[in-house]
Amino acid sequence: MLRKPVTRRTFSAMLGSFGATVGSVGQLSAQGADVVKIGAALPLTGPLSPEGIKQQRGYSLWADAVNAKGGIKAGGKTYKVEIIFVDYASNTPRAVQSTERLITQDNVSFILAPFGSGATKAASSVNEKYEIPMIAPSASATEIFDQKYKYIFSTLTPNNSVTEPLAEAISQNKSIKRLAILARNDLFPLAIAQEMEKSAKARGMEVVMFERYAIGVLDHSAAITQMRAANPDWVYGTGYINDLVAMRKQMADLGVKPKAISMIAGPAYKEFAQAAGPLAENVSSSAWWHPTVRYNGKDVFGSTEAFNAAWTAKYKDDADYIEASSAVCGAIIQLGIEAANSVDPKKVRDAIAKLDVETFYGKVRFGDSGQINSLEPPVFQLQGGKPVVISPKVIKQGEMKF
């Protein structure tokens, strides 16, 4: 049998089939559609997986909405969105490595941040080095923005914008004078606890206990025994869902019955009310967003109502603030690309820094540090197992119960 020589024609056919096996990107550009690649390293497994999955849901909803409308238009081209997800298994050092991998190997142009202030701060040095913008949906600690980085943006306002309205709402009950704080020894939970200490003291309250507990502690009875001895009128507990459910249950077990209980960040998630059951009643909290807010926006969703409808259609439940905040991070990249009329990361970064635009999430405008400064975070209380908005006045649904 004669060996067939490789002609120019068969060679190009081979190249073609090779291109088809390499991936979807080549196929899309062959059809004339360009792709903007966005990287997202998330804790999809491990202790922070509930939160990581929330962010993934938010990012994906935005990407689906954009692609359903044809893509993002810039510089005479239309770009489809492709998000590359990497699981860092709730292990912060791996979040940093994954971010670097996304930039150097997957060649993403933008980064959607990992979960929480700690991992976001750790990853922010990497995208800063490569001059790739990173938009963070769940990072609010000042320690991130003190670094004076240019490529980090956050959709959560500073912590005091959340503690101030809650302290104000609680202080309406004049018999509340003694505050006990039990904080998870972690970047955000500790920072917000310290902020609440300031907000309470500014209102003439006495902080009768301020204790921190280690990450991974299941039993809080020593701290709660101390809390009972301190006899507080108000308890402020910080941590994540698992911590706060255990803390609330053990407060009841040891007979700690203050006039008011506030917790963050758990009551904003439906899982908290489900797991804590009747003990969730009257627990107050604050969040950066709530499904009952109503804004009209220039983003891909168009309004809060349209966002809620799209969310429910895809996931069959209501979005919480982390989920909405994650979706708006994508929308911010899109608004930045449209304003810059380019997908060049540096040009988009400058456009995002100058944004002053309404979205379904609220007004989006960033301070010099990259942190959003245009939101008025709501205060809410769980009543009958459901969150009821207490403030701000425009979206108020009920009164704080004590």
Added chain:
Amino acid sequence: MIYLQLLANGIVLGGLYAAIAAGFSLVWGVLNVINILHGSFIVLGSYIAFFLYAYAGLHPFLAIVPAGIVLFALGWALQTVFINRVVTAPVLITLTLTFGLDLVLNNAMLVAFTADYRKVNLATPLPALELGSVFIPGDKLAAMVLAVALTYGLYRLLGDSNVGRAIVAVRMDREAASLMGVEVKQINAITFGIGALMAGAAGALLSIIYPISPINSTLFLGKAFVVCVLGGLGSVPGALVGGLALGLLESLGGYALGPEHSVTLSFSLLLLLLFVRPSGLLGRRGYE
């Protein structure tokens, strides 16, 4: 008096820790297998109790029985099919095997039950016991009493029954036991089954106290490790003493040094004990 309250907290916590660790200690002591699956077994026991309460209204204290039976069967099958093949291999091999099996079981639970936190909220919780200024939650106290009773039951089983004596014989000398007519592989499977049963029963008790999620398995495993080393491997009274020691230490130490140091404190003690008394408080030399 705050110290009496802390003491009470510590004893209640210690009883629960004993139940968490008893099965782990037995398996480690008898089979020389560090069973990384133990934490996931506890979580599976909690889920069984949770679903039986949610759908059949069975009180978690009664769910000890079905959770124990299911986990015994699972443990027995895992030992027979997988672990018996390598049980005489160096400890690193069996550790790797149980680590791998744990990844499978834990991720299967994540798929089946998701990582969402669940909790048994009893419709009629027991009232708290108030002794002067000391406040003891009723359900937690009952769970602790049952946990200690289970641990005692295991102790009697090992001392008084033929199976128990065979288990002890295998622990002391595998070859000699085999020469005396003990079916070592069968005893291995029963031992591993009992270890899993204890984990499942402990899980059912814990379901009313802690949130339930597959990701809590490593927390339970960590406690089991410390309790075993404190009390001495393979010794049931050791698990009880180790559990109480850890419970009291976390309670009193957490108060004296602040709750953020309670975990550091227990692991520092672990290191110290490994230096000065590696066989544990009640362990005997040659068992470890």
